Amino acid sequence: MLSAALSIGVLLALLGSGAAGTAPQGCDIPPQELTRMLQILERSVAESEIPNPSVLLAFNLAGATGSNARQHLLKQIEEDAVKRAEKDMSSGQVALYTLALLSSCHNPQHVESQGHSVNLLQALEQKTHKEVARLEEYGVPLTTLYSVGLDVLALCLTSTGDYKQDAIVLAKQLLNPESQIDVDTQAVMALALECVYDRTQLHDTQDLLQEALKEVANSFLDKQAEGNGVIGNIYSTSLAMQVLETASKFYAPREWDCAQAFSAVYSHQLQQPMAVAQALPALVHRPYLDAASLDCSVPATPSPAGRCCGPAAAPSPPLCPPGPPITVHYSVSNDLKGKPFDISTTVSVPAGSTLLAVLQAAEEAEPNEFSFKTKPTSWGPMVVSIHGLAGSDADRTFWQFFSGADALQEGVGVYKPQDGEHIRAVFSTY
Ligand code: B12
Numbered sequence: 001m002l003s004a005a006l007s008i009g010v011l012l013a014l015l016g017s018g019a020a021g022t023a024p025q026g027c028d029i030p031p032q033e034l035t036r037m038l039q040i041l042e043r044s045v046a047e048s049e050i051p052n053p054s055v056l057l058a059f060n061l062a063g064a065t066g067s068n069a070r071q072h073l074l075k076q077i078e079e080d081a082v083k084r085a086e087k088d089m090s091s092g093q094v095a096l097y098t099l100a101l102l103s104s105c106h107n108p109q110h111v112e113s114q115g116h117s118v119n120l121l122q123a124l125e126q127k128t129h130k131e132v133a134r135l136e137e138y139g140v141p142l143t144t145l146y147s148v149g150l151d152v153l154a155l156c157l158t159s160t161g162d163y164k165q166d167a168i169v170l171a172k173q174l175l176n177p178e179s180q181i182d183v184d185t186q187a188v189m190a191l192a193l194e195c196v197y198d199r200t201q202l203h204d205t206q207d208l209l210q211e212a213l214k215e216v217a218n219s220f221l222d223k224q225a226e227g228n229g230v231i232g233n234i235y236s237t238s239l240a241m242q243v244l245e246t247a248s249k250f251y252a253p254r255e256w257d258c259a260q261a262f263s264a265v266y267s268h269q270l271q272q273p274m275a276v277a278q279a280l281p282a283l284v285h286r287p288y289l290d291a292a293s294l295d296c297s298v299p300a301t302p303s304p305a306g307r308c309c310g311p312a313a314a315p316s317p318p319l320c321p322p323g324p325p326i327t328v329h330y331s332v333s334n335d336l337k338g339k340p341f342d343i344s345t346t347v348s349v350p351a352g353s354t355l356l357a358v359l360q361a362a363e364e365a366e367p368n369e370f371s372f373k374t375k376p377t378s379w380g381p382m383v384v385s386i387h388g389l390a391g392s393d394a395d396r397t398f399w400q401f402f403s404g405a406d407a408l409q410e411g412v413g414v415y416k417p418q419d420g421e422h423i424r425a426v427f428s429t430y
Contacts, residue, residue: 029266033283034284036269038280041277045073050378051080052273055073056077057103060294061280061284061290063284074104075113077097077101078112082118083113090142091150092147095151096150099157099288101120102154105294125161128151128161129162135169140396145181149188150192151166152166153192153288158292167205167209171208171209171212172208174186175212175215183223183231183236183237184232186219187220187239188288190217191289196209197210217244217247229263229265233409235409237261238265238278265279265283322352324351326349326353326419327346327348328349328423329420330346330347330362331343331344332344332370332424333427334426338389341387345370347365349361351419354413354415356374356412370387373390385399391427397428397429398428399427402425402426403422404424
């Protein structure tokens with residue numbers, strides 16, 4: 001087996017122009033941090049309930065194409081695409097599967113598994129058409145603007161459908177002073193616009209896209225300065241960095257202090273596989289825009305994670321003894337739908353427990369009041385219903401979590417409340 005150091009050398013050489021060597025000082029990921037992040041992705045393949053296309057995309061963009069985990073994931077992604085893309089996937093999911101397969105040098109127009117096949121581009125075109133029609137008519141898409149950003153990016157990279165028209169709709173959303181769009185979503189929308197900008201000759205379209213890109217890129221630079229390297233929050237920073245890495249002509253003559261943003265992200269030591277998968281492309285200077293232009297003739301690179309074992313051999317996390325008990329106040333309220341309610345309780349859980357354990361303890365003590373349901377997602381368990389009241393895509397409602405007055409920046413599977421903390425779940429709209 002190649003040593004980790006040697007394989008990192010191979011990897012960085014393959015990354016070529018975008019990676020180490022050409023980036024300004026402080027704007028490269030330290031090799032040991034790259035190894036740590038790739039190990040998290042490898043482990044996630046074995047542990048995850050659902051195949052994650054963002055992880056496959058990250059492996060490919062980072063040039064780590066040789067691990068068994070990545071091969072296994074590619075197979076799972078193809079199987080899942082054939083089974084679910086047409087009927088059970090949102091447009092954004094089809095877009096992510098398309099980007100993952102493109103970056104794996106597989107044709108998304110003909111995905112085959114177990115004797116069946118699917119044309120992902122056709123499915124994506126149809127789903128995007130519905131999203132954009134809804135967006136134009138009601139000012140909101142069927143799912144999320146983030147998803148429509150991914151849709152237009154994937155359509156543009158494959159020159160499919162009405163992506164130029166769709167980009168105009170997205171640019172107008174970005175320029176609308178009334179639309180409050182989060183950094184993650186602005187970043188993905190901007191990447192789509194960058195792709196279209198390079199593929200259109202129409203001056204009016206170019207001017208509009210340029211105006212939107214200028215506005216987004218400059219607002220990211222302002223946010224980074226205010227946030228000491230963080231743009232939005234730590235999870236959105238690396239998506240914004242993909243834009244700043246590729247859109248310098250839209251913010252010139254201003255300059256980007258990339259070292260400040262890089263250091264903010266890797267000093268945070270991201271742990272969640274999805275957070276790592278979204279961060280890695282910017283850290284290796286391979287943005288989502290490169291998903292369709294990776295060199296498919298390059299042989300698979302051994303993973304610098306330095307492991308040669310498949311997903312089945314992933315180590316299980318060490319068992320920690322439970323901490324001393326802490327007390328957490330938990331309340332649940334709704335005044336949006338049906339009969340209003342506002343109920344509270346206090347539960348005791350071992351220190352270091354996640355918020356999910358708090359919800360479980362509350363449910364166990366008072367099942368009639370605090371019953372809840374979750375669904376597995378790429379970010380872990382998402383709470384979809386509490387006290388019999390479910391969030392809905394059609395009404396654009398969801399259960400939002402707060403600590404006191406502050407909205408949580410992590411989900412229930414990750415966030416760990418402190419002793420005496422007051423967690424609130426509030427039925428909200430988005
Ligand atoms: C749109 C969005 C939402 C929408 C999703 C609506 C919908 N029907 O699609 C709503 C408003 C419901 C939402 C809620 C929350 N979100 Co949100 N969301 C996003 C955003 C901007 C885009 C997601 C998306 O469309 N992906 C594209 C589709 C194709 O992929 P997907 O896998 O199918 O997407 C699903 C999941 O992303 C899931 N989801 C969305 N947010 C979250 C958050 C958590 C913790 C989980 C488990 C799942 C989840 O909903 C999507 C649709 O089913 C991401 C940004 C990002 N960087 O990923 C943040 C993001 C994922 N959300 C985040 C957070 C913190 C939350 C909340 C916990 C906020 C809160 N204080 O309550 C809640 C979840 C609470 C709960 N009930 O469990 C963080 C997660 C960070 C982390 N480390 O865990 C992100 C990264 C934003 C950020 N930069 O902080 N979110």
